[in-house]
Amino acid sequence: MSGKPTVVVRDLSKTYRLTSSGSIRGLGRKTTSVDALKSVSFVSYRGESVGILGKNGSGKSTLLRIIAGNETPTSGLVRVSTEPRLLGVSAALQGALTGRENVRLGLLAMGLHPDEVAQLEESVIEWADLTDSIDRPLRTYSSGMSARLKFSIATSVRAEILLVDEALSTGDSTFTSKAKKRMDSFLEESGTVFLVSHGAKTIQDNCSRALWLHEGEIIADGPAESLTKRYRVWSNRAATGKDDEAEKIIRETAASYTPPAIRLSSETASR
Numbered sequence: 263m264s265g266k267p268t269v270v271v272r273d274l275s276k277t278y279r280l281t282s283s284g285s286i287r288g289l290g291r292k293t294t295s296v297d298a299l300k301s302v303s304f305v306s307y308r309g310e311s312v313g314i315l316g317k318n319g320s321g322k323s324t325l326l327r328i329i330a331g332n333e334t335p336t337s338g339l340v341r342v343s344t345e346p347r348l349l350g351v352s353a354a355l356q357g358a359l360t361g362r363e364n365v366r367l368g369l370l371a372m373g374l375h376p377d378e379v380a381q382l383e384e385s386v387i388e389w390a391d392l393t394d395s396i397d398r399p400l401r402t403y404s405s406g407m408s409a410r411l412k413f414s415i416a417t418s419v420r421a422e423i424l425l426v427d428e429a430l431s432t433g434d435s436t437f438t439s440k441a442k443k444r445m446d447s448f449l450e451e452s453g454t455v456f457l458v459s460h461g462a463k464t465i466q467d468n469c470s471r472a473l474w475l476h477e478g479e480i481i482a483d484g485p486a487e488s489l490t491k492r493y494r495v496w497s498n499r500a501a502t503g504k505d506d507e508a509e510k511i512i513r514e515t516a517a518s519y520t521p522p523a524i525r526l527s528s529e530t531a532s533r
């Protein structure tokens with residue numbers, strides 16, 4: 263990859279510590295910890311669409327939240343070329359407000375001036391294909407309609423780094439292909455898209471590169487086409503109870519992965 267680096271992640275780890283009241287009268291409170299990410303390293307470049315694959319609880323959303331700056335890592339380094347925009351289907355839109363009010367609120371929340379909001383509003387609604395229902399409360403929308411609206415709001419303003427958490431798997435096929443076009447035009451303008459999914463197909467259809475997270479660690483980083491094929495085989499073995507075979511795939515995949523050695527130009531310069 264010859265483009266400019268957009269996200270640099272080095273030795274990133276995240277441990278959540280949970281305290282529970284373990285016994286009567288709060289005596290013997292227990293602290294447990296979850297290693298959500300373990301020494302994750304990679305560099306993304308302009309023009310790349312990077313899929314983050316992995317089973318439930320493998321650390322995908324945690325990684326995205328840390329890149330977005332919404333969460334602090336326990337250790338490690340994250341550098342971004344510009345402020346990333348995180349687009350997640352679970353992010354807050356207000357059910358009691360109309361679609362239009364949500365568009366305004368969303369755009370204002372993204373830091374736009376009210377004049378810019380007024381200028382963009384109609385195009386956001388049009389892209390989401392919600393002209394007829396835009397003045398209805400959002401809570402009356404189907405999940406596909408909400409996903410379209412959210413995607414339209416979040417992608418209406420250019421960002422060099424776009425982080426998408428599962429949004430594409432919520433819509434119907436028309437929306438999925440529209441969303442893909444929008445992402446492609448974004449990539450043509452030299453952005454980087456990160457897309458989180460447990461669905462190999464979503465990643466295969468939308469990404470050039472994939473990272474496979476397993477229990478908080480990257481076990482593969484490579485072309486989406488070949489990596490998603492391997493992931494599918496693993497996923498099939500795991501789902502059909504062929505645990506030994508699934509485990510073997512994980513072991514072999516992890517064994518052939520070498521984390522990148524990352525040195526920042528500032529570090530090189532100081533030598």
Ligand SMILES: Nc1ncnc2c1ncn2[C@@H]1O[C@H](COP(=O)(O)OP(=O)(O)OP(=O)(O)O)[C@@H](O)[C@H]1O
Nearest residue numbers: 278296298316317318319320321322323324325460
């Ligand atoms: N705020 C939190 N407090 C405690 N544990 C957390 C928190 N957020 C995530 N975790 C734990 O960290 C691990 C990774 O979670 P994360 O949501 O990043 O995984 P994921 O791959 O995105 O999962 P899914 O595909 O189910 O959304 C899980 O074990 C999860 O329970």
